[in-house]
Amino acid sequence: MSLAMRDPDSLHRFLFERYPIRGHLVRLDASWRALLERRDYPPAIRDTLGEAVAASALLAATLKFDGTLSLQLQGQGPLYLLVAQCTNDLAVRGVARYREAVDSRDLSVLSGKGQLSVTVEGQDLPQRYQGVVPLAGPRLAECLQAYFDQSEQLPTRLWLHAEEAGAYGMLLQRLPVSAMEQGNGAPSPRTPPSPEEIDDAWRRVQLLGDTLKPEELATLSERTILRRLFPEDDVRLFEPAPVFFRCRCSRERVINMLRALGSDDLRALLAERGKVEVRCDFCNRAYEFDAVDVEHFLSPQATSGSERRH
Numbered sequence: 001m002s003l004a005m006r007d008p009d010s011l012h013r014f015l016f017e018r019y020p021i022r023g024h025l026v027r028l029d030a031s032w033r034a035l036l037e038r039r040d041y042p043p044a045i046r047d048t049l050g051e052a053v054a055a056s057a058l059l060a061a062t063l064k065f066d067g068t069l070s071l072q073l074q075g076q077g078p079l080y081l082l083v084a085q086c087t088n089d090l091a092v093r094g095v096a097r098y099r100e101a102v103d104s105r106d107l108s109v110l111s112g113k114g115q116l117s118v119t120v121e122g123q124d125l126p127q128r129y130q131g132v133v134p135l136a137g138p139r140l141a142e143c144l145q146a147y148f149d150q151s152e153q154l155p156t157r158l159w160l161h162a163e164e165a166g167a168y169g170m171l172l173q174r175l176p177v178s179a180m181e182q183g184n185g186a187p188s189p190r191t192p193p194s195p196e197e198i199d200d201a202w203r204r205v206q207l208l209g210d211t212l213k214p215e216e217l218a219t220l221s222e223r224t225i226l227r228r229l230f231p232e233d234d235v236r237l238f239e240p241a242p243v244f245f246r247c248r249c250s251r252e253r254v255i256n257m258l259r260a261l262g263s264d265d266l267r268a269l270l271a272e273r274g275k276v277e278v279r280c281d282f283c284n285r286a287y288e289f290d291a292v293d294v295e296h297f298l299s300p301q302a303t304s305g306s307e308r309r310h
């Protein structure tokens, strides 16, 4: 059965042989549940975060970069901050902060007409790209579609679904014709498609994508999804890449953040509680510092990098 062929926590790339159209399918299982560990999100907020994490992986997969892609929603609404991130090697993390549980899945309602943005940051480079994603529809996939439609990027469509057990998504992207001419193998004996044929194919695959049901995205194997959606097309499915949960927090990063607080505040905190404890927003890991630790990293000799590692 097709179910046996499912690869958990994976990203599959696929390519339409006849047209300059490619796609990605992502599924997050254990990685999504690790991200949710020790969190108690209301379902609507949890699933909104899940869709954002799946989308961040799909968008990261379309880019050639070395760094982190972030989707961030910020506003005054009940869900006042949501961050979903994926690195170039498909490590995901994410967090949502909310004032109260809400039932809506409408991003404008959740965030109080907030702002949605996509950011790409290089690992050690100052260069940074940020784009504003219009809240053009209730759900993230619709907002991202509007974003791609109005920006100078490749035409791109996404379908997203998240639930407690997993987060899933599919992306289709129309490539420049030149991408096809470079080819991936032997030249095709068929005549290349005309621009009109490519336009038609792009319209058609989007309509077919719209017939994909959330439960199909969640339960069917990648091969079955592609066969079911595009039975008339020759679609090449590539070997999957693993997707996993990983946080980039470290004791050193926390120390740098604490230094910025200033020595007076830190010593006051120590006097009151005997130690300083910081929890990572993304992974909930606790970092503890006693008086000796604090004095050590506050001393002028302490330079970043020389801290003892946990």
Ligand SMILES: [Zn+2]
Residues within 6 Å of the ligand: 247, 248, 249, 280, 281, 282, 283, 284, 285
């Ligand atoms: Zn962390």
